[in-house]
Amino acid sequence: MEHKLKRLKNKLHEVNDLNMVSALLNWDQSTYMPPGGAAARGRQMATIGRLAHEKFTDPEIGKLLDDLRPFEESLPYDSDDASLIRVTRRSYEKSTKIPAKLVSEFSAHRAGAYQAWTKARPNNDFTAIRPNLEKTLDYSRQIADCFPGYDHIADPLIDFSDEGMKADSIRALFAELRQQLVPIVQTITAQEIADGSCLHQSYPTDQQLAFGSAIIKRYGYDFERGRQDMTHHPFMTKFSLGDVRITTRVKEDDLSEALFSTLHEAGHALYEQGINQKFEGTPLAGGASSGVHESQSRLWENLVGRSRGFWAHYYPQLQIAFPEQLSHVPLDTFYRAINRVSRSLIRTDADEVTYNLHVMIRFDLELQLLEGTLAVKDLPEAWHGRYQSDLGLRALDDRDGVLQDVHWFGGWIGGAFQGYTLGNIMSALFFDEALKAHPDIPVQIEQGKFDTLHTWLKENVYQHGSKFTANELIELVSGGPLTIEPYMRYLRTKFGALYSL
Numbered sequence: 001m002e003h004k005l006k007r008l009k010n011k012l013h014e015v016n017d018l019n020m021v022s023a024l025l026n027w028d029q030s031t032y033m034p035p036g037g038a039a040a041r042g043r044q045m046a047t048i049g050r051l052a053h054e055k056f057t058d059p060e061i062g063k064l065l066d067d068l069r070p071f072e073e074s075l076p077y078d079s080d081d082a083s084l085i086r087v088t089r090r091s092y093e094k095s096t097k098i099p100a101k102l103v104s105e106f107s108a109h110r111a112g113a114y115q116a117w118t119k120a121r122p123n124n125d126f127t128a129i130r131p132n133l134e135k136t137l138d139y140s141r142q143i144a145d146c147f148p149g150y151d152h153i154a155d156p157l158i159d160f161s162d163e164g165m166k167a168d169s170i171r172a173l174f175a176e177l178r179q180q181l182v183p184i185v186q187t188i189t190a191q192e193i194a195d196g197s198c199l200h201q202s203y204p205t206d207q208q209l210a211f212g213s214a215i216i217k218r219y220g221y222d223f224e225r226g227r228q229d230m231t232h233h234p235f236m237t238k239f240s241l242g243d244v245r246i247t248t249r250v251k252e253d254d255l256s257e258a259l260f261s262t263l264h265e266a267g268h269a270l271y272e273q274g275i276n277q278k279f280e281g282t283p284l285a286g287g288a289s290s291g292v293h294e295s296q297s298r299l300w301e302n303l304v305g306r307s308r309g310f311w312a313h314y315y316p317q318l319q320i321a322f323p324e325q326l327s328h329v330p331l332d333t334f335y336r337a338i339n340r341v342s343r344s345l346i347r348t349d350a351d352e353v354t355y356n357l358h359v360m361i362r363f364d365l366e367l368q369l370l371e372g373t374l375a376v377k378d379l380p381e382a383w384h385g386r387y388q389s390d391l392g393l394r395a396l397d398d399r400d401g402v403l404q405d406v407h408w409f410g411g412w413i414g415g416a417f418q419g420y421t422l423g424n425i426m427s428a429l430f431f432d433e434a435l436k437a438h439p440d441i442p443v444q445i446e447q448g449k450f451d452t453l454h455t456w457l458k459e460n461v462y463q464h465g466s467k468f469t470a471n472e473l474i475e476l477v478s479g480g481p482l483t484i485e486p487y488m489r490y491l492r493t494k495f496g497a498l499y500s501l
């Protein structure tokens, strides 16, 4: 058995090496690559991706997993070896159940659909992209059908990003959230909108970057095992547990852009840097799910980085960095500006209170498309209808409507959005548990100290990598299932102090 496990690990390391090379090529493409490199880079990434897929779906891996089953069953569920075998098996099954022909047809299709979207969005031309989207929906159903026995057709697709989560339970959780959020949004947006003008002055790039870096260093982001570069759409990536990188973009007329994207991506990176080093090179060396990953970016960006205590410490330093712009702006004005709530049409620009409404609209529409209760041709109108009812707004066109997000045009339909809101819900749940263990965390944050919180997260969340599913991890940390209570309590407390609720 020891020999077989070693053999499995060796094979998984090779797959991992290829995946990490692919990530490096992708990072380079998004940061420094000149435009002339695009065509060859696309080909190189496709080649590496194919090799990684071939290596991972090698029947010998399936055989090793079968042979190792008795060994796995003889070990405790949460032991490193049992977890490695279990997690590898789940992902092996996912990778082998979809026929190779379907995989290659779909990847060719999605590349074309993405290209079409990059033209259709600026042209506000849903009709042009509609046939692509209809095909994407068809492929999405075919992919789901490779996993028969599901309760809802979206379940297998959701499982790819949020393992173990199901459409029905997410729908119930979201319904509860929506029911509580909509009246709060209505109450807040009926009041005066906070003045955000202090954020929109001229802020030189270098000082913005230096300020953000200083904060994430204090958070615990290890620059010896990471770095930050510039890109168009900020992301975190890793090439090993010793090389976890983040990217950002700067707008000189918007202080919040680089600052909060840096705190967000650093949250993702702290998670990856905190994974047990023993898992290096194996499928355990990653986050538990898209929701759990997002919980960490939101926790460090919002629950910490947009809190009053945090700015009680950092605002005087920000004023020193930008005296002309901020010396006359009181802390309270700045705090209200970074937590300004308003109805908006664009998900990525949304504030903490309205953000989840954007996500839930997309989640519901995905389910309806997959169920066949909504046709692609009716999607733009369904989108507008939901924005009208949930946010009281209607986009003037499809550019700011159904065409705004890349997800459905660069991937499949189903499972693409729920992780953002699950992440928000989980961020408050984890933070709550950290506070129960260490009630002095808020006082430490006011002093610019994050060690206790960071250490708690490492011990309770980060170190496990993807050993546990999101539901298992939540059960382990909180002793119960995922609930919206801590999140709603957080929103009500924070925004109740800013607005009358």
Ligand code: ZN
Binding pocket: 264, 268, 294, 297
């Ligand atoms: Zn994120």
